[in-house]
Amino acid sequence: MPAGREHGGNMLYTKDFAFIHVQKTGGMSMTRFLVNAIDDPVTVFVPDRARDHALRMPATPEAAAKLTCHTGTRHEKPAAALALLDKHGLEIPPFAFAVIRDPADLMLSYYKHIQKPRVRQRRMTDGDAGSKKVLRAARQLPFDAFAREHLFYNMEDETLIRFYEREAFPRLDVVPLKRVSEYLTARFSHHAGFDLAKLEHRNKSKYDKTADQPDPDTVAHIKATYPKVQALYEEAMARDSW
Secondary structure, three states, rough: OOOOOOOOOEEEEOOOOEOOOOOOOHHHHHHHHHHOOOOOOOEEOOOOOHHHHHHOOOOOHHHHEEEEEEEOOOOOOHHHHHHHHOOHHHHHHOOEEEEEEEEHHHHHHHHOOOHHHHHHHHHHHHHHHHHHHHHHHHHHHHHHHHHHOEEEEOOOOOHHHHOOOOOOOOOOOEEEEHHHHHHHHHHHOOOOOOOOOHOOOOOOOOOOOOOOOOOOHHHHHHHHOHHHHHHHHHHOOOOOOO
């Protein structure tokens, strides 16, 4: 389904943890931040065509020297992530984390993302019939109508929830996007390179938070479409601490 250019925001691995990148949850910014914030060697799994971009993520020579890139897809689910680690002889870290968003916010971000000129141009040229249909719908329909006719990256609830499979790693932390700063501080502030001010949001879809608020019935429809993701999001938001 429609997506932007391939970037270096994919699964990230260190001996201590892994980061699982879920679409439209700030993954590219998170990957870039971790590459520069973590003191230990870092491995990022990226499509071959994104390797050069990934190698430009380090902000210092020291961070560049610690970065290794291996071939992977854009978004690995935990089971696939473990298979990649095994393929490269990397030990399973003690924990992994993935970011989650409220499904209605996630769908709105997706809708705005596929309206971006560069996304439209690429997918209208190279995309399949399904991709082009979604792009046309995003361009022609208001969000409420779009959200009732289309899924997030064509994923059902059962597919999207698999990004948060807790059985794969010894432990998988599910972190709400709204609590990312809190989580990063709790987990990684002991690293010398940690500087939360450097967590960027360059690729987040921009929208008018007043004008683009979905209709309550649309929100209810999205929540009903993704009940497992919604329940997991509410559970993560209710967590006391990390």
